[in-house]
Amino acid sequence: MPDIKVIETRDGSSSLLIPEMNETYHSTHGAITESEYVFLKMGVDHFSETHPDQKEIKILEIGFGTGLNAWLTALAARQLKIKFTSIEKFPLEASLIDQLNYKEKKESGESKRIFEGIHSAEWEKECQITDEFDLTKIQTDINEFNPSAESFDLIYFDAFAPSKQPEMWSQEVLRKMYDLLKTGGVFVTYCAQGQFKRDLKAVGFVTEELEGPPGKKEMTRGTKLQPN
Ligand SMILES: C[S@@+](CC[C@H](N)C(=O)[O-])C[C@H]1O[C@@H](n2cnc3c(N)ncnc32)[C@H](O)[C@@H]1O
Structure with a gap:
């Protein structure tokens, strides 16, 4: 595991920095702000608005990291049932998770209990965190992850930036993401790099460039309109 440092981002929420990569787990402009905007607003809210009759959403996250996206999604799951699968090649040590200030950023005791539930949940097993949120954490490399095709409604693609980890953004990986989505499924990411957007189109997504956080x-959103 490389050396990892806890940092504070501009909205006061924590993130992690890997000095040897010069890369952070979230935007330094605000970790919670970025996650709520990119993944919740442009992902879950958009999916619900465009699929108003669907009461259960299956989400796949690439890069569980600190669990911030999983936690904010669990807090947002109210009228909807969410089944959340997150893959991570390098799970973080509990001592690092304990230093993150996320729990202090949301007032209720319930949100603290959910954060702890997410982190104490067993890996490789579906765990019920709340009535509306089930979590499956899988320790794997993205290249070894091969669930059945067309199993997810929404993908949170939260890999390190293409300049830092280009192999995560290859056409091969993006094609796998396409195959894993159901028709009508949605892919969201904070990234808006030119080659990535061209590759996303090349594997079949209809892409949208949206205002960023x-x-x-x-930022970028892709929708799968044609079956595999
Ligand atoms: C930007 S961070 C994710 C932040 C996270 N979503 C959060 O809410 O804290 C990218 C994550 O991808 C993981 N990762 C890197 N290479 C990977 C690979 N080949 N397969 C799966 N995960 C990988 C990293 O360990 C890191 O946790």
Whole structure:
């Protein structure tokens, strides 16, 4: 495991920095702000608005990391049932998770209990965290992850940036993401790099360039309109 440092981002929420990669787990402009905007607003809210009759959503996250996206999604699951699968090649040590200030950023005791539930949940097993949120954490490399095709409604693609980990953004990986989505499924990411957007189109997604979270001009959403 490389050396990892806890940092504070501009909205006061924590993130992690890997100095040897010069890469952070979230936007330095605000970890919670970025996650709520990119994945919740542009992902879950958009999916619900465009699929109003669907009461259960299956989400796949690439890169569980600190569990921030999983936790914010669990807090947002109210009228909807969410089945959340997250893969991670390098699970973080509990001592690092304990230093993150996320729990202090949401007032209720319930949100603290959910954060702890997410982190104490067993890996490789579906665990019920709340009535509306089931979590499956899988320790694997993205290249070894081969669930059945067309099993997810929404993908949170939260890999390190293409400049830092280009292999995560290859056409091969993006094609796998396409295959894993159901028709009508949605892929969201904070990234808006040109080659990535061209590759996303090349594997079949209809892409949208959306206004980014604070500090970022754009982000990207892809929709799968044709079956595999
Ligand atoms: C930007 S961080 C994810 C942040 C996370 N979503 C959160 O809410 O904290 C990217 C994550 O991808 C993981 N990762 C890197 N290479 C991977 C691979 N080949 N397969 C799966 N996960 C990988 C990293 O360990 C890291 O946790």
